[in-house]
Amino acid sequence: EVQLVQSGAEVKKPGESLRISCKGSGYSFTSYWISWVRQMPGKGLEWMGRIDPSDSYTNYSPSFQGHVTISADKSISTAYLQWSSLKASDTAMYYCASLGVVGAFDIWGQGTMVTVSS
Amino acid sequence: QSVLTQPPSASGTPGQRVTISCSGSSSNIGSNTVNWYQQLPGTAPKLLIYSNNQRPSGVPDRFSGSKSGTSASLAISGLQSEDEADYYCAAWDDSLNGLYVFGTGTKVTVL
Numbered sequence: 001e002v003q004l005v006q007s008g009a010e011v012k013k014p015g016e017s018l019r020i021s022c023k024g025s026g027y028s029f030t031s032y033w034i035s036w037v038r039q040m041p042g043k044g045l046e047w048m049g050r051i052d053p054s055d056s057y058t059n060y061s062p063s064f065q066g067h068v069t070i071s072a073d074k075s076i077s078t079a080y081l082q083w084s085s086l087k088a089s090d091t092a093m094y095y096c097a098s099l100g101v102v103g104a105f106d107i108w109g110q111g112t113m114v115t116v117s118s
Numbered sequence: 119q120s121v122l123t124q125p126p127s128a129s130g131t132p133g134q135r136v137t138i139s140c141s142g143s144s145s146n147i148g149s150n151t152v153n154w155y156q157q158l159p160g161t162a163p164k165l166l167i168y169s170n171n172q173r174p175s176g177v178p179d180r181f182s183g184s185k186s187g188t189s190a191s192l193a194i195s196g197l198q199s200e201d202e203a204d205y206y207c208a209a210w211d212d213s214l215n216g217l218y219v220f221g222t223g224t225k226v227t228v229l
Contacts, residue, residue: 035218037163037220044204044206044220044221044222044223045155045157045163045206045208045220045223046220047208047217047218047219047220050218059215059216059217061217062217095162095163097163102165102168102169102172102174103151103153103168103169103210104153104165104168104169104208105153105155105163105165106165106168106174108162108163108164109162110162111162
């Protein structure tokens with residue numbers, strides 16, 4: 001089965017660091033870009049950035065550039081989204097998604113809820 | 119900040135046809151194909167339409183998409199209760215080294 005499986009929910013304090021993961025299976029992980037998408041509570045979808053798992057080339061939305069880091073380890077078919085210093089405003093559901101041959105995100109992870117609260 | 123504008127809500131009774139608009143610009147919809155995603159309550163988004171009007175395998179033909187200039191639309195014909203969800207248009211944007219932009223989202227309610 002083709003799928004992306006994300007790591008579990010996280011509860012953190014402001015200023016803490018965090019890395020969440022997205023593991024692909026059932027397909028060639030290095031063949032398709034992985035993107036991360038943020039959804040704040042009750043709000044819409046926001047594209048954060050993408051990574052090419054084959055060479056770890058990344059590009060980010062200006063809204064997220066410098067605030068998060070996207071990386072990947074192709075040896076274990078896993079992409080990551082990382083924060084060095086969380087803020088309360090980072091509280092959101094985060095989805096990873098794979099850009100398929102059709103040029104759209106045809107595989108989505110189940111989402112990882114990140115809660116940042118003192 | 120979304121650069122694709124959708125109406126916040128749409129509604130219809132079972133069996134009716136509902137249309138959702140998506141307005142963009144020359145750097146996104148005007149230059150690239152449009153995708154639509156459906157997000158059922160409490161679930162991850164799902165690809166509904168790609169390349170303006172193509173349905174992935176398994177998507178009912180009640181859903182159709184179209185594009186003209188810098189705008190696109192999604193139509194749901196024969197509305198069903200299970201279609202109650204949030205719908206998002208999206209496209210690549212040629213500005214700033216290539217970004218993917220989502221629409222503001224439309225909540226479809228089945229009355």
